[in-house]
Amino acid sequence: MNKVNKIIKSIRHQLARHPLMMAVLILIIAGGTYWFFSQKPKNGIRTALVTKQNLTETISASGEIKAENQAELVFTAPGKVAWLGVKEGDMVKRGQSLASMDKFLLNVAYQQAAANLRKFEASLDNIHDQVKNHDTDEDFATKDKRTNAETNKDFYYEAVRAAEYNLKNSTLISPISGTVTTVSGISPGENLTATSLGSNVIKVVDFNTLVFEASVDEVDFRKITLGQKVDVLLDAFSDKKISGEVIYISREGKKTITGGTVIPVKIKLTSDQEKLAVGLGGEAEFVVNQKDNVLTVPREFIKNDGRNNYVTIRQDNNSFIEVPVQVGLTTITDSEIIGDIKEGQEVILQNYGKK
Secondary structure: OOOHHHHHHHHHHHHOOOHHHHHHHHHHHHHHHHHHHHOOOOOOEEEOEEEEEEEEEEEEEEEEEEEEEEEEEEEEOOEEEEEEOOOOEEEOOOOOOEEOOOOOHHHHHHHHHHHHHHHHHHHHHHHHHOOOOOOOOOOHHHHHHHHHHHHHHHHHHHHHOOOOOOOHEEEEEEOOOOEEEEEOOOOOOOEEOOOOOHHHHHEEHHHEEEEEEEEEEHHHHHHOOOOOEEEEEEHHOOOOOOEEEEEEOOOOOEEEOOOOOEEEEEEEEOOOOOOOOOOOOEEEEEEEEEEEEEEEEHHHHEEEEOOOOOEEEEOOOEOOOOOOOOEEEOOOEEEEEEEEEOOOOOOOOOOOOOO
């Protein structure tokens, strides 16, 4: 039964990630259903045994591995790369210098801006002296001259600030401790242009802050709680579950391409983080309820006569009897039953496959 659950959840995960597969799957199901029912026994009876097992009710949601703490560093001004001190895979500390631009032209730009600022500050002071005590009789020509001097001073004040900013950011300094995962378009002697600055990047990731971010369907949102236990099954490690717990539930939904709504939920991974990578996809199973060593039957064997639930039991003399039951925990395939029933008894699904 666990294998069935695993197959069902795997199909749900793939459909969530590849919605265009839905149309093909519908055709396959339609054809398979026709064949399946055409193969049913003529007496229309299906049987199963009452079994004892552990039942776990879960919610499944697809998602991927992300890092809570990461940084993408880019230069803010064009120029020539003078020095690169790291490569992909290097461990770096917070505050460590990673790369630097040639500062000659940046220094020149700063000195020019500072010189022009001093020049226009002096010019503005001179004009202010000329118009002193003429607040009430300032003509338009004098006002134009004063305003022009004031705007020139303001312009070069901002130019100095921009030059200082570019000079300060001419060295890329890591704001976090972590691993260099990307060095793109940055090498000593390379000239970086204004149009390429966004793609010339060094990325640092703190792999100690990995989380699995799952997209939970809105109908299951109310069943998710902080601290809830979760099993994560990644596509890359499909034979191994990774333990985790819910640490954040978003209060803002996101629309899917199929028109539905999902809620981002972050899961802290509590085991096996050393082999994980950012971007790995998979599925999270949120444990909603769990019961051990309970009597169960396949859920479709439980019927209702309008008042009570019941199952049909085959007795020793090969006759059938309807036994009232209470339904407990229910999963995708099985339901817990409580009543005058024993493990190993044979339950019957009558008129199965008949029209």
